[in-house]
Amino acid sequence: MLKITYFGHTSFRLDSKDMSVLLNPGIWDGKPVVPDDCDVRVIVATNHFDDAIGNATAIASKSKAWILGNEQTIEKAKSQGGKPWLLHILRPEEVYQIPGLKLVPYSLQRADPKSGEKSQNLGLYLEMSGMKVAYLGDTVVRGAFGKIEADVMIVPVGDGEVFAVKDAVSLCIDAKPRIGIPIRWTAPEQSAKFRKYLEQFASGTVAILMEPKQVLEIQWAAGNEFRYKVS
Amino acid sequence: MSERKNVIIDLEESEKNRFGELSEIESAEATGVMTVKNVSAQARIWNVRVNLGDSRSGTTIKDSTLSAGEVEAGGEWSTKYGITIDGPILTLTETYDTCSSITAESPHWAYVHGKENPVRITLHLKNETDGQIDNIIVNKTIPPELTKVKVDSAKSGMAKFDEGTRQVVWKDFVIYPKEESTLTLSGLAHVDDVSEKNAGEVVISYKSQGQQRSCLDPDMTALTEFLSGIETAETEPNHWECTLECSNETDLIVRLDKAVVFLTPEGGGEKKKMVEVAPRVEMKPGETWRSSFEVDSKAPPKCTPDVVYTPVRVVKRRVLGTATKVPQILPVCQITYAKSFDPSEVSSLDKTPVEVTIDIKNSGSARLDQIEVEDSLPDDVMPPKKEHVTVSVAGKEYTGTYGVTITPDDQNPETPHKVRIKISGMRDSMGELKPGDSLKVSYAIMAWRNRPEKEYPSPIHCWAYTHPAGFAAEAVSTPFAHKLGVVYRKRRIAAKKAISKGSKAGEYVITLVVENKGEVTVENVKLVDWIPSGFTYVSTDPREDEPKRNPAKDGTDMVWTWARMNPSDKKSLRIVVKGEGEYQRREPEVASD
Numbered sequence: 041m042l043k044i045t046y047f048g049h050t051s052f053r054l055d056s057k058d059m060s061v062l063l064n065p066g067i068w069d070g071k072p073v074v075p076d077d078c079d080v081r082v083i084v085a086t087n088h089f090d091d092a093i094g095n096a097t098a099i100a101s102k103s104k105a106w107i108l109g110n111e112q113t114i115e116k117a118k119s120q121g122g123k124p125w126l127l128h129i130l131r132p133e134e135v136y137q138i139p140g141l142k143l144v145p146y147s148l149q150r151a152d153p154k155s156g157e158k159s160q161n162l163g164l165y166l167e168m169s170g171m172k173v174a175y176l177g178d179t180v181v182r183g184a185f186g187k188i189e190a191d192v193m194i195v196p197v198g199d200g201e202v203f204a205v206k207d208a209v210s211l212c213i214d215a216k217p218r219i220g221i222p223i224r225w226t227a228p229e230q231s232a233k234f235r236k237y238l239e240q241f242a243s244g245t246v247a248i249l250m251e252p253k254q255v256l257e258i259q260w261a262a263g264n265e266f267r268y269k270v271s
Numbered sequence: 272m273s274e275r276k277n278v279i280i281d282l283e284e285s286e287k288n289r290f291g292e293l294s295e296i297e298s299a300e301a302t303g304v305m306t307v308k309n310v311s312a313q314a315r316i317w318n319v320r321v322n323l324g325d326s327r328s329g330t331t332i333k334d335s336t337l338s339a340g341e342v343e344a345g346g347e348w349s350t351k352y353g354i355t356i357d358g359p360i361l362t363l364t365e366t367y368d369t370c371s372s373i374t375a376e377s378p379h380w381a382y383v384h385g386k387e388n389p390v391r392i393t394l395h396l397k398n399e400t401d402g403q404i405d406n407i408i409v410n411k412t413i414p415p416e417l418t419k420v421k422v423d424s425a426k427s428g429m430a431k432f433d434e435g436t437r438q439v440v441w442k443d444f445v446i447y448p449k450e451e452s453t454l455t456l457s458g459l460a461h462v463d464d465v466s467e468k469n470a471g472e473v474v475i476s477y478k479s480q481g482q483q484r485s486c487l488d489p490d491m492t493a494l495t496e497f498l499s500g501i502e503t504a505e506t507e508p509n510h511w512e513c514t515l516e517c518s519n520e521t522d523l524i525v526r527l528d529k530a531v532v533f534l535t536p537e538g539g540g541e542k543k544k545m546v547e548v549a550p551r552v553e554m555k556p557g558e559t560w561r562s563s564f565e566v567d568s569k570a571p572p573k574c575t576p577d578v579v580y581t582p583v584r585v586v587k588r589r590v591l592g593t594a595t596k597v598p599q600i601l602p603v604c605q606i607t608y609a610k611s612f613d614p615s616e617v618s619s620l621d622k623t624p625v626e627v628t629i630d631i632k633n634s635g636s637a638r639l640d641q642i643e644v645e646d647s648l649p650d651d652v653m654p655p656k657k658e659h660v661t662v663s664v665a666g667k668e669y670t671g672t673y674g675v676t677i678t679p680d681d682q683n684p685e686t687p688h689k690v691r692i693k694i695s696g697m698r699d700s701m702g703e704l705k706p707g708d709s710l711k712v713s714y715a716i717m718a719w720r721n722r723p724e725k726e727y728p729s730p731i732h733c734w735a736y737t738h739p740a741g742f743a744a745e746a747v748s749t750p751f752a753h754k755l756g757v758v759y760r761k762r763r764i765a766a767k768k769a770i771s772k773g774s775k776a777g778e779y780v781i782t783l784v785v786e787n788k789g790e791v792t793v794e795n796v797k798l799v800d801w802i803p804s805g806f807t808y809v810s811t812d813p814r815e816d817e818p819k820r821n822p823a824k825d826g827t828d829m830v831w832t833w834a835r836m837n838p839s840d841k842k843s844l845r846i847v848v849k850g851e852g853e854y855q856r857r858e859p860e861v862a863s864d
Binding site: 132133134149158181182183186187205206209210213214233236237239240241243 | 624
């Protein structure tokens with residue numbers, strides 16, 4: 041079973057029996073979304089901006105967790121005092137694998153929150169506990185994710201800095217995940233439209249709008265029946 | 272003097288009725304005039320009293336006896352009174368059906384704007400009494416929007432339409448007790464605006480002899496020129512025959528009701544009644560009546576007669592009636608619609624959810640019970656599922672039932688679809704759609720890789736009905752209306768190539784860069800680069816992008832395919848080949864959908 045805990049914005053924690061991964065523990069409006077004492081083994085930031093890397097260094101220093109990210113992200117972690125032996129650079133489409141986790145980063149792009157210019161950003165494909173999770177973070181492009189087979193696809197929904205709703209829906213229609221989770225939306229109608237359009241046009245995909253602190257549990261019942269529960 | 276003349280008590284009662292729009296009785300009033308007519312050519316009558324007894328209830332007459340005083344020969348005395356009635360003696364039901372060609376449980380009551388409305392007017396009269404009604408004249412005003420007016424049938428009498436006055440006059444018939452009669456007219460109505468129309472008034476007049484609306488049962492007493500006297504004749508000594516003789520000196524019939532003769536005894540004392548009879552005989556003009564008795568008396572007997580008589584009266588009754596039916600107000604059924612896409616245009620070759628909103632406004636003056644919409648969706652559009660089509664009225668979700676059919680019943684974006692929504696029975700759910708109100712149909716479609724050179728019209732057809740349903744008010748677009756805009760986004764995909772010497776002898780490094788420099792996502796990107804004969808493929812960086820290698824005429828083709836490249840997406844490939852000789856350059860070929 042894989043437990044997916046939502047902290048808000050773009051921050052998630054993935055827990056399996058023997059692995060825990062924290063995704064984008066960002067700082068938004070000066071406040072960290074994830075507490076510093078979050079005990080995890082791996083932290084992945086998809087880019088170097090504060091809304092992605094956030095307080096990853098502080099969390100990692102307490103929990104002795106790895107911080108994974110692209111070069112800019114790791115440089116930033118270093119500048120924040122991250123322990124070099126806990127930092128790992130992810131290169132696009134280079135598989136990172138440790139017991140309980142297989143992670144493939146893909147090169148995507150996001151918009152710089154200040155300048156609006158395109159900036160490097162990673163999309164993540166994670167395999168944990170037999171479940172495949174695609175996480176697109178803050179991207180404005182879909183890259184390879186349109187053809188990735190995923191059980192859960194976590195996609196940004198919004199306008200400007202990230203995917204427009206239509207692009208998030210279009211991606212889910214093409215990739216056909218079992219579950220689509222919208223993140224980073226700035227207006228409730230964006231997530232509502234995402235769910236509405238998935239229900240109507242993405243056959244086989246369920247949209248789940250997660251609230252902070254909600255946990256999504258997914259598992260293969262009897263080995264071949266996909267089940268999910270939101271608590 | 273042979274003509275029988277009776278004083279006439281004439282009861283002429285008039286009723287005035289008003290029927291409402293739907294032929295319901297709005298008011299019924301009656302008044303009467305009671306007239307005592309002295310038909311005599313020569314004799315006056317006086318001390319005339321009309322006795323009504325208890326029959327005046329339901330009228331405004333307060334006294335049971337009315338004093339008419341003196342009425343000269345040929346003269347009249349009359350009095351007016353009011354009568355309380357529940358309804359008329361002749362009832363009218365008008366049915367104005369604006370769509371006679373469609374059978375329904377009740378008549379259609381609204382015109383449809385812009386159409387030929389086949390109108391049928393039925394006027395139905397019923398005699399509610401046990402007496403005959405005649406002198407019936409019915410005037411029906413025909414509204415100006417009605418053309419080709421004709422009388423279809425008249426159960427009795429004659430009916431004719433006068434084009435000049437725009438009146439149908441139906442007359443020359445009687446209706447027997449409890450019987451009915453019907454007139455049916457037809458025509459075609461065409462209305463060019465939506466203001467409420469006047470269906471035309473109906474005015475009726477009629478007469479019923481021998482009937483009355485009040486319960487008055489008048490009788491009369493009066494005096495007139497009637498001679499009476501005692502003749503005393505001695506038939507034997509001191510034996511007298513006394514004869515009371517009455518003579519009708521008028522040209523009227525006079526009834527002698529009572530005759531009494533008192534004899535005053537010779538020696539005085541109380542008078543003795545010698546004759547007391549109630550002959551109740553009607554005496555013709557000049558006729559004489561006598562009654563005698565004998566009495567012994569030394570002196571001529573002193574007799575005093577007392578005679579009660581009255582001119583004979585007859586009562587004549589009639590009811591004169593008029594009725595007006597208020598014109599039925601006919602609203603006009605019309606709808607307009609507005610259809611919009613949000614966004615109004617989509618990027619070419621992309622997938623974009625589009626909100627479709629169809630706003631149907633009741634722009635007429637009739638309340639609507641049923642609305643149907645058929646929206647035609649072009650190909651390259653994924654239609655909605657039935658359950659995602661929503662209907663709202665005044666911003667609130669419509670809670671009544673409505674049906675949605677999608678033809679064909681699938682979500683295949685490669686074929687056109689028709690989405691049909693039928694909202695019926697509104698009056699039994701949330702109430703009919705009032706004039707000025709709007710009903711909104713909403714759903715989402717998915718624009719599916721629309722091509723910039725193609726047009727995507729999405730015409731619409733709307734129908735609206737009143738209850739019961741007749742002809743529909745329609746709002747139709749042209750077949751090429753409501754095009755989903757497709758914004759052309761330039762496709763620009765570039766492939767660059769560089770050849771450089773490798774680190775080992777005979778090795779070459781081929782660098783290929785494929786970049787989507789266009790404004791639109793491209794799919795099924797295919798890159799083909801050629802390896803000359805004499806050289807073989809060694810490796811690719813990144814390894815995941817290892818090409819397929821197909822034998823070619825003079826070497827080998829390396830083939831890469833990528834499902835999708837977004838704008839600004841870039842693929843950089845570093846291929847190592849090995850062989851002998853000079854590495855000949857050919858430009859890579861890139862293609863996409």
